[in-house]
Amino acid sequence: MSIAERGFLTEDRIEARAGNRRGFCSRDIVCRQGDPVGEIYRIERGTVMLYQILRDGRRQVVDVICTGDYLGFGDGSVQDCFAETLTNCEVTAWRIDDAQKCVVWRDAFSRAMQRKLGAMHDHVTLLGKKTALERVASMLMRFVPACSGRLCPGTPPAGYAELTHEIHMSRQEIADYLGLTLETVSRAISQLKREGLIEAPRPSQIVIKDLCRLCRLAVLH
Template sequence: MHPQFASTTAPRAMPQLYAVAPRARPSVALPSPAPVLGSLVTMRREQSVFSAGEDADYLYRVKSGCIRLTNQMQDGRRQIIEFHMPEDMFGTESLGRHALSAEAVSDAVLLRYRRQSLEQHAAENPAAARRLYDVACLGLRAAHRRMLVLGRKAAMERVASFLIDMSERIGRDEPTRFDLPMSRQDIGDYLGLTIETVSRAMSQLRREALIDLPTPHHVVLRDIAALTALSGDKG
């Protein structure tokens, strides 16, 4: 167990596996009953889940809160690779050792699964193997979309695309109103922008009546169609 975990409870049977994939987030459930147990883990804000270079013995599913995957560049700058929201799986990208670090953006509750148990179950169950394959494919789809955002979009387009994505991932019940768990610095490190550029873009979107910001973290999308058009994403 990672030494910084706040607490764990008794193992729980794993009902479902999910993978991060903007725009399309289908469940990939293991056949029931699944003889794979997950342990409930409570994380505090800014607490480390795992660090780059550590043994990748576990996979994780977010029950509540938000987790960020980060990469520390040689010059000391931080790059955020992904934000994981409730029902997302993470840790699936590792082969033996973690290439990235994972930290809690907010207080979070995770389900932790032993990788060896999942792999053994998949080896004995073709349907489970297919669903784990789907997890990997959805992760690749998200990575490809992120490459498009960083490589082909201007700053305003990146921020608009990010807000549309967050509205679908966080504001599922009310997609026009949601609270961002991450800071402006986090958003900048995710989009490859400075915190000043992110703040200017948010202010510009507000002046153009595309969004409203009642508080720094609470976002109201006032014109989703116009915001989607600005982002360059397909509606």
């Protein structure tokens, strides 16, 4: 008996059946905190910021996710956070009842959640033990996945000179992600510039000048 005959669907068949590949512009809301969970989304292209709003209006950015990551599953019944696009994005959406029948989808989702669990542990360590400067350095190292965290080979990438990245988050959003104030983030970036680790030609752009020193400052290697 085939998988489909047993009531399970392949991921391709679910995508064809649901047909809901969607495009979002920068700063669109994909789902809202408190909404019922009806669909689960996979990011195919782009970057999304997840945040919670407390009853008194304060915001905590809980994650920044990108291609291959999933969102929208909340606590199983309601969305536990807002999902706001930081860039133009494409996502694939599955209805919950369809997704639960897909063996291929469940395997891919499980692997993605394992990676996310490790990232969450790293972020708890960042919030609990790292200084403000180390937190900002860790945030910047996220833009160099081949040389950050457990993947750091101990040497810069071949041909490395400097790395330029567009920062799609405001300074306040970075502060809300790192558990810092806006003023503290601004001071940390200024210090990194004075020490020659980075340049900031524009508020939305960071140039990493000394990758290894930044990596060590982030306590990643």
